[in-house]
Amino acid sequence: MTAPGNQVTSEVGRLRTVLLHRPGAELRRLTPRNNDELLFDGVPWVARAQEEHDAFAAALTERGVEVLHLDRLLAEVMAVPAARAEVITAAIDDPRLGATLRHATTAHLAGLAADDLAAALITGVAHDELRGGRGLAYELMGRGEFVVPPLPNLMFTRDSSVWVGDQVAVASLTMPARHRESALTAALYAHHPRFAGAEQLYESDLEHLEGGDVLLLAPGVLAVGVGERTTAGGAERLARRVFARGLAHTVLVVPIAQERATMHLDTICTMVDVDAMVMYPAVADSLQAWTVTAGDEPPDVADTSELAVTGPRPFLVAAATAMGIDRLRLIDTGLDPVTAEREQWDDGNNTLAIAPRLTVAYERNTVTNAALEAAGIEVLRIAGSELGSGRGGPRCMSCPVLREALPG
Template sequence: MPKAYVGSEVGQLKRVILHRPGQELARLTPSNKDELLFDEIPWVEKAQEEHDEFANTLRGLGVEVLYLEQLLAETLDIPEAREHLLKQLLDIEVFGPGAIDPLTRLLSSVTADELAGFLIGGLTKAEALEHGVDVKSSLAFATMDSDRFLLAPLPNHLFTRDTSCWVYGGVAVNSMRWSARIRESMNYDTIYRYHPTLSVCAPFERWGGGLGVGHATMEGGDVHVLGRGAVMIGMSERTSPQGVERLAGQLFAKGAATKVLGIQLPSSRATMHLDTVMSMVDDHSFTKFAGLGMLPSYTLEPGDGTDLKVTAHAPEKMHDAIADALGIDSVRTLTAPQSMGAAEREQWDDGCNVLTVRPGVVVAYERNVTSNRFLEENGVEVHTIAGSELGRGRGGPRCMSCPIEREDI
């Protein structure tokens, strides 16, 4: 039986989910890019070339690559899975009562590949009409322009780390912070429940909450499986303390982890996730953005019954708290010596956001020359990929990868 388990950030990576960008990126325009959480409009064909290079680099390092759209299509071939997803998706409060039946008929009748394409790439009113959708019963349909989206595209599916993340023996399908990403969670939820291979992996737990539960949000870019029973989570623009508490309680209840360390990040676009400013590269070393400084941190441990024990650490104790969570004397932080302006440029271009394939071996964007050279000077093997177009959505190699099988340290 296949295994799905992530025991660390840096143990040998064996299987990973990627999403090769497609139609959803081509749907980005100057007028919708902000709503869809992109700073710029990527050149789609070049982004695909860069992503293929990323996937091939991982394969060359012994990693099996699975593609999200293929997994979704394989899942939607199962009638029960399609019914489950459409029941979540077709909410009367979102589409209006008159649209539910026409959309149900359309999305139930197309092939699994077509449906996966709609769910990721989007569907306009004009395209729905081409598929024979009857709009006469829907006021919402009647008032829409022909190029308006019935299903918005999901360009952030490129960043497979965020929407679902494996933590030891379970997976969290995350409650996303912004509405532009909530439907991503529906796709992953259906895959992990019904995919003919992933759903029958050696039994795994389900962490996290529902799809958008109050203030308890969490995204995988903030979640670092340190190993040895420890997890580090950034409390950021997108991950709330409530979300950290929820995951910690679930992990402790199942004996999956013994410590969760929360790091209080500035709430800003530049530091949207912990992995935009720190990534683990071996069992005691982390990249670290020069402008991050030292931050307040909080150790969560099991308390009495279902209670949590929370220990606050002053900012200057941040590195000590990480070392304590890992059960080691100290951690090494790798910050390239350069001007603050240069450091900010490389951080914006995901210089700290590297994907570790095994201890001391990482994949990084080639454009961050100073950061990459510094890592190599400090014993880290760096495999570079192009990222001029992929990086326009503010995400690096770690963001673009969802490990589903990785060894402990």
């Protein structure tokens, strides 16, 4: 598989290629004892979650979208020695293990075939699954404890990477349960021929920055949410890099509440047309943005040049100005406060645009979907009763790799 060209310059250009991860055995590792630590609000019915995800992938394929599966690409890239070394090093970078158990775990993982290694890195390795386990840390572990924890959030592929133009930003994920996701994603982009030559815009060891907080509002215009998962430092670093590399002229930095229900900017709002978005009504009038531009001298690769920062202004106003349009239309969902809160919690505003005025949404958010259709947006409804237990919608579960450029 060779790279046909990867580029994303907007949220709504016709989607041609997307990276998904079908949830698998890693979800079976969730229990009432560990689901909070692993960032799930419950223990999902795995078979049903897989059915729902399969239907999501099928809906995209039926609309002409090439679907890449992360686990399959990872298995292929695990045949590359450098990639194997990188992900194994990340897997044992855990202070719980101690030197003896780290050595034993390295030997176990290094001895696995490519497919088995990819599966182990995603599903995790439990105490009683480790061949040759030894050492004090190993002896003191319970049988059900994980030497290498599972990655049940891997299905939210938007968070661990985001494409800006023809470059990919590998996220610096905030929550400890998700740190290793970036190592897998980075190895994929660095070593798989599908992404040959792709330049990395951001790395996982930098300030915290997550893909769910990055919206490509229009060519050259990014919005970055700063809240529970992305820091102001991460937003500043990304701004410097997109300016220095000519990938954007304006970055809007948008403070959001540091809460579970609004963990990312895309849980609050998503684009559904070139000039329209759907937004959680409770924040529509209060959401603010700081406008960041390169200033007189564009930032250099050393990330030390001064940036021009103005604001804050109402987000919708600042966005329209940066996008060069008269007004950024807000789809009025007409929701009462209780219904709005319910549909926000169920990712009603986390939609994935396949093209202008064509979007994918969870079927359960009936009022939001009806409002979108009344505004001329075609909605492809998918089931998400089990997928949603990790608090993520269609946009969270998809990383666009290639979108057509918008006309003009």
